[in-house]
Amino acid sequence: MLVAMEGSVGYGIGGARVELEIGYERFKTKGIRDSGSKEDEADTVYLLAKELAYDVVTGQTDNLAAALAKTSGKDFVQFAKAVGVSHPNIDSKVCVTKDGGSSQNKYGKYAEETAKTTSASHNTAVCGGKSFHSSDTNSTKPEVLKHFVEKTLLNNGSKNWPTSTGGASATREPVTNDNAKAVADDLTKKLTSEEKTIVAGLLAKTIEGGEVVEIRAVSSTSVMVNACYDLLSEGLGVVPYACVGLGGNFVGVVDGHITPKLAYRLKAGLSYQLSPEISAFAGGFYHRVVGDGVYDDLPAQLPLP
Numbered sequence: 001m002l003v004a005m006e007g008s009v010g011y012g013i014g015g016a017r018v019e020l021e022i023g024y025e026r027f028k029t030k031g032i033r034d035s036g037s038k039e040d041e042a043d044t045v046y047l048l049a050k051e052l053a054y055d056v057v058t059g060q061t062d063n064l065a066a067a068l069a070k071t072s073g074k075d076f077v078q079f080a081k082a083v084g085v086s087h088p089n090i091d092s093k094v095c096v097t098k099d100g101g102s103s104q105n106k107y108g109k110y111a112e113e114t115a116k117t118t119s120a121s122h123n124t125a126v127c128g129g130k131s132f133h134s135s136d137t138n139s140t141k142p143e144v145l146k147h148f149v150e151k152t153l154l155n156n157g158s159k160n161w162p163t164s165t166g167g168a169s170a171t172r173e174p175v176t177n178d179n180a181k182a183v184a185d186d187l188t189k190k191l192t193s194e195e196k197t198i199v200a201g202l203l204a205k206t207i208e209g210g211e212v213v214e215i216r217a218v219s220s221t222s223v224m225v226n227a228c229y230d231l232l233s234e235g236l237g238v239v240p241y242a243c244v245g246l247g248g249n250f251v252g253v254v255d256g257h258i259t260p261k262l263a264y265r266l267k268a269g270l271s272y273q274l275s276p277e278i279s280a281f282a283g284g285f286y287h288r289v290v291g292d293g294v295y296d297d298l299p300a301q302l303p304l305p
Contacts, residue, residue, distance in 0.1 A: 008226070015230035021245065021265075026219040052207060053200035056187050065184035069177040071207060073157020076183075077149055079206040083199070084146040090195050094145040094186040098130035106131050107142045110151035112159060114166035114174070125152050125164040125174075127182035219252040222287065224265050241283070243267035249289050262290040 006023035052071070055064035068076065084091040097108035100122075108124040108131045115123035121132035127148055143151075152160045159165065162180035166173060175181075187199055224247035231240045245265035250258050269283015 010226075010228075017228045019224075019226040019228060019243070019245075021222075021224045021226055021247075023222040023224075024219070026217055028217050029215055052203040055184075056196050056200045056203065059188045059196075061184050061188045064188060065177065065181040068180040068184055069162040071162075071180075073153060073159070073161035075157070075207045076161055077153055077155065077157040079202055080145055080149045080153075082202050082206050084149070086202070087195075087198055090191065090199065091145045093190045093195075094183065095127040095143075095148040096186075097124065097128060097143045097147075099142075100131035106140070110143050110147045112152065112154070112165070114164060116166075125160045125166060125179075127152075127179045128186065129164075213254060215253060216255060220289075221250045221252075222263060222265075223247045223250075224263070226265065226267065228267070230271065237272060239271050239273075241267075241269060241271055241281075243285075251289075264288055264290065 003026040004024065006021065008019045008021035010017045010019035012018075051067045052064065054060075055067060080091075083094070097110065099107055106122065108129045109122045110129075111123035111125060113123065114125045114129065115121045115132075124130065127145075149155060152164075154160075160179060162177045164174045164178050187196070191199065224245040226243040226245035228241055228243035231242060243266070245267065247263055247265070249261045249263045251261055252258050265285055265287045267283055267285040269281055271279050271281045273279045
């Protein structure tokens with residue numbers, strides 16, 4: 001449902017006039033049914049407020065990696081364990097160790113450190129790491145997220161997060177935030193959209209506190225100063241006019257939170273003088289809010305149980 005109203009006052013001199021124009025619009029929120037087949041009006045829409053969940057759902061790998069790198073190892077382990085317990089099918093797609101290539105079914109094996117070149121180099125401390133040679137102690141099946149958490153992060157995140165460790169002359173030298181980047185890559189590229197939604201929910205619950213932004217409606221109040229001019233004014237009953245305006249919109253996304261935005265407006269139409277004191281106007285306008293559409297510092301809250 002759309003509610004809108006607008007009005008203006010002005011002062012004219014000859015064929016020119018200046019207007020102060022104020023408008024108000026309010027849009028009800030719409031939700032989508034579980035089937036995804038139809039939009040319905042809803043009293044309230046809740047949006048995930050935190051970065052990790054948003055980055056997973058939208059597939060922003062680099063942003064997710066940066067956000068995970070800021071997350072403590074303890075918190076990441078809590079999230080990973082929740083994935084393993086509730087959704088083992090997702091657990092099996094993340095941090096899957098790789099075959100070294102020269103051997104068949106000889107996969108990397110998670111350990112506290114990536115192995116030295118002089119040792120049995122199947123040990124890796126990198127999410128999704130690979131074996132570098134065949135030996136009897138290799139893993140014959142790929143290891144996954146739960147093994148990474150247990151053997152490499154030591155079940156508490158005290159080591160190898162967000163960066164792996166390795167001995168001198170390691171087969172793979174540690175790279176800053178390599179584990180955070182590898183996890184982000186798997187979460188954004190190896191999961192289905194439904195699985196990403198599940199992961200986003202678990203991130204929100206286990207790491208980010210489940211905070212949401214409550215949106216009941218979006219409102220916009222525009223305040224514009226328009227400069228108008230009658231294009232042809234002599235001997236005509238109907239006069240075309242054009243206006244250019246500059247001002248701002250005050251956008252309300254959350255109740256009690258207003259964000260000002262610069263805006264401009266172009267108008268054109270026809271005017272007809274009904275009497276020396278009264279004129280009628282008919283026309284249209286183009287209105288644009290300038291900016292990137294980002295609304296910062298929206299208040300978040302924990303949803304009621």
